[in-house]
Amino acid sequence: MRSRYKLLEKRLFRAIDLGSAFDGNSKYLFLYFDYEREYSGHKTDITDTDVEEIVKLLARYQFVSTWFIVGQVMEKYPDSVRNIQSYGNEIGSHTYSHLILREATLTQIKKDFSAFDSPKFKDLNIKGFHSPRDQWDVRALSCYANYGYKYDLLKTGLMDSPITFRFPPKNRLDSMVRFSSVIDDWDLFHTELEPEDVTRYFSKALDVFQAGTIAGIGFHPWLLVSDRNIWEGFVGFIKLLSTRKDITIKTCGQYAEILTGNL
Numbered sequence: 001m002r003s004r005y006k007l008l009e010k011r012l013f014r015a016i017d018l019g020s021a022f023d024g025n026s027k028y029l030f031l032y033f034d035y036e037r038e039y040s041g042h043k044t045d046i047t048d049t050d051v052e053e054i055v056k057l058l059a060r061y062q063f064v065s066t067w068f069i070v071g072q073v074m075e076k077y078p079d080s081v082r083n084i085q086s087y088g089n090e091i092g093s094h095t096y097s098h099l100i101l102r103e104a105t106l107t108q109i110k111k112d113f114s115a116f117d118s119p120k121f122k123d124l125n126i127k128g129f130h131s132p133r134d135q136w137d138v139r140a141l142s143c144y145a146n147y148g149y150k151y152d153l154l155k156t157g158l159m160d161s162p163i164t165f166r167f168p169p170k171n172r173l174d175s176m177v178r179f180s181s182v183i184d185d186w187d188l189f190h191t192e193l194e195p196e197d198v199t200r201y202f203s204k205a206l207d208v209f210q211a212g213t214i215a216g217i218g219f220h221p222w223l224l225v226s227d228r229n230i231w232e233g234f235v236g237f238i239k240l241l242s243t244r245k246d247i248t249i250k251t252c253g254q255y256a257e258i259l260t261g262n263l
Contacts, residue, residue: 024212028250029241048079091124109140151179185219186223196236
């Protein structure tokens with residue numbers, strides 16, 4: 001299935017030449033969080049205080065990030081979502097119900113996109129979409145267009161060079177881009193690593209992508225706070241990241257705005 005979608009992606013998308021919009025001497029990174037709480041399918045004990053600790057840590061180093069949030073989380077924990085945004089972070093969609101697109105019917109996909117398009121969320125200025133489990137589905141593309149999304153995100157992994165894509169010209173989505181992330185924290189789940197090992201796990205991603213390219217590193221807030229060693233390793237990584245002068249950090253939305261203005 002994954003190989004079939006790789007072929008489909010090559011047919012649907014066109015790689016973007018970033019040369020005219022970005023300095024080739026810097027690496028362009030985005031940090032993103034899939035904010036799911038109890039809707040992740042896992043037992044979680046995360047609290048609003050835990051989430052605030054994450055955004056305060058980022059703010060300490062003047063980092064901004066993108067939070068892809070499940071719509072049900074936005075409804076149940078609106079104060080938490082507003083607090084995340086108040087620190088300058090971007091809010092994106094992680095579907096309304098943590099829907100696994102490839103396991104859903106077309107009717108379910110359309111219903112989920114419609115539910116997320118609630119008037120309650122309009123002022124959050126949501127322009128980005130990240131599929132749960134990175135399982136994007138071609139049937140969702142029309143929903144991207146119908147609901148005004150400007151970008152989506154797909155994890156390529158450490159073995160693949162991150163590529164920023166666009167849709168072909170003369171397409172309803174010709175101003176939409178697709179970003180690549182190179183690593184997330186999922187492989188840390190149920191491990192027994194020391195904090196320094198966790199820091200190294202994240203930091204190795206910084207050397208994977210080349211200068212002049214855009215790539216992401218992803219996190220699940222509930223997973224970060226599920227184990228003290230993972231949390232301390234994450235804190236160590238953010239501190240390390242603050243020392244890297246060759247890396248520029250923006251939100252996905254900020255990169256998308258630059259790119260769509262130069263396409």
